[in-house]
Amino acid sequence: MYSKTAQYYDLIYSFKDYAIEAEQIKDLITQEHPTASSILDVACGTAEHAKYLSDNFQIDGIDLEPEFVRIAQGKVSNGRFQEADMSDFELGLQYDVVQCLFSSIGYLKKAGQVVDALICFKKHLNPGGLILVEPWFSPEQWNVGSPHVLTIDEPGLKICRMNSSGLEGNISKMHFHYLIGTPNGVEHITEDHELALYTLEEMLSFFEQAGLTVQYDPVGLFDRGLYIAKKMQLNKE
Numbered sequence: 001m002y003s004k005t006a007q008y009y010d011l012i013y014s015f016k017d018y019a020i021e022a023e024q025i026k027d028l029i030t031q032e033h034p035t036a037s038s039i040l041d042v043a044c045g046t047a048e049h050a051k052y053l054s055d056n057f058q059i060d061g062i063d064l065e066p067e068f069v070r071i072a073q074g075k076v077s078n079g080r081f082q083e084a085d086m087s088d089f090e091l092g093l094q095y096d097v098v099q100c101l102f103s104s105i106g107y108l109k110k111a112g113q114v115v116d117a118l119i120c121f122k123k124h125l126n127p128g129g130l131i132l133v134e135p136w137f138s139p140e141q142w143n144v145g146s147p148h149v150l151t152i153d154e155p156g157l158k159i160c161r162m163n164s165s166g167l168e169g170n171i172s173k174m175h176f177h178y179l180i181g182t183p184n185g186v187e188h189i190t191e192d193h194e195l196a197l198y199t200l201e202e203m204l205s206f207f208e209q210a211g212l213t214v215q216y217d218p219v220g221l222f223d224r225g226l227y228i229a230k231k232m233q234l235n236k237e
Contacts, residue, residue: 004189005178006067008159009046011152016102021221022052025132029057029097032228033130036096040124042086042117043104047072050079057097062089087117091124098124099132103224106136106195109171111206114198118210122231131212131229134220139197142172157182170197203227 002009029036037057041050044061045068053059054076061076062084063069072081084091086100087108098121108114121131144167152159158181166173171194178189198206200216207214212229220226 001191001193002065003067005191006046006065006071008152008180009068009071010048011154011157012150012159012161013048014152016048016222018048019052021101022049024221025049025053025099026056028132028228029130033096033128035128036130038095038126039097039099040091040093040095040121042098042100042121043102043107044068044072044081045102045104047075047079047081049099049101051075054079060091060093060095062086062091087113087120089120094124094126095129096126097130097132098122101132101134101221103134103136103195105133106172106198107193109194109196111198111202114196114203114206115209118206118212118229122210122212125231129230131227133227133229134222135198135203135225135227136195137172137197137224138199139170142167142197167197171195172197 039053039057039059041059041061044050044063047061050059050061050072059076060080061072062082064083064085066083069081069083105114108117144165146165148163150161160179161176163174163176174193176191180187180189204214207227207229211232213232214227214229217226217228
């Protein structure tokens with residue numbers, strides 16, 4: 001989805017304060033798992049969170065977009081970044097924390113895929129490990145027909161990204177139009193993004209089906225909420 005615009009991703013999302021979000025993640029990990037020293041960043045993107053977290057943790061990452069993986073590896077040289085599907089991966093490694101941020105979980109458009117992803121996350125956890133998942137919007141939060149525009153104005157580079165929000169069933173649809181101006185001219189690029197709109201109750205059930213206990217923070221890092229999960233403890237008679 002980002003193959004044509006990966007090089008501009010950090011500029012387009014420069015409004016996000018990754019440094020502050022990383023500090024919030026550090027504080028949360030310290031509170032919930034104070035001995036944690038390793039993180040797997042699922043759907044890591046260009047590793048902006050990982051870049052700031054790498055000072056305190058050994059951090060690796062996976063993403064489906066090859067160019068994101070290349071960019072991420074360049075930012076966090078001591079991490080291991082590779083292409084993988086978040087709902088079906090096996091790294092042969094375990095981590096103290098598995099995180100999936102910036103609503104990436106929404107790209108899994110079927111309930112079974114979300115459960116499969118959470119099971120994968122759990123398999124990659126060390127004992128006592130922690131899972132952090134930042135959700136996409138819920139159905140009641142999605143406004144159909146809302147137009148959106150984002151602009152970048154830098155010397156030698158102008159970008160305008162525009163879309164109108166759509167809906168089909170429980171799938172939010174965004175058909176992005178980019179106008180990218182460089183000294184070589186103006187290019188028009190389009191991208192289609194589709195993310196599932198899951199209710200809070202549905203998300204909580206996905207964690208339960210995956211064998212995880214979960215808490216929900218309705219604010220989270222970016223006003224989209226945050227799920228904080230751990231493996232279920234078996235009752236001992």
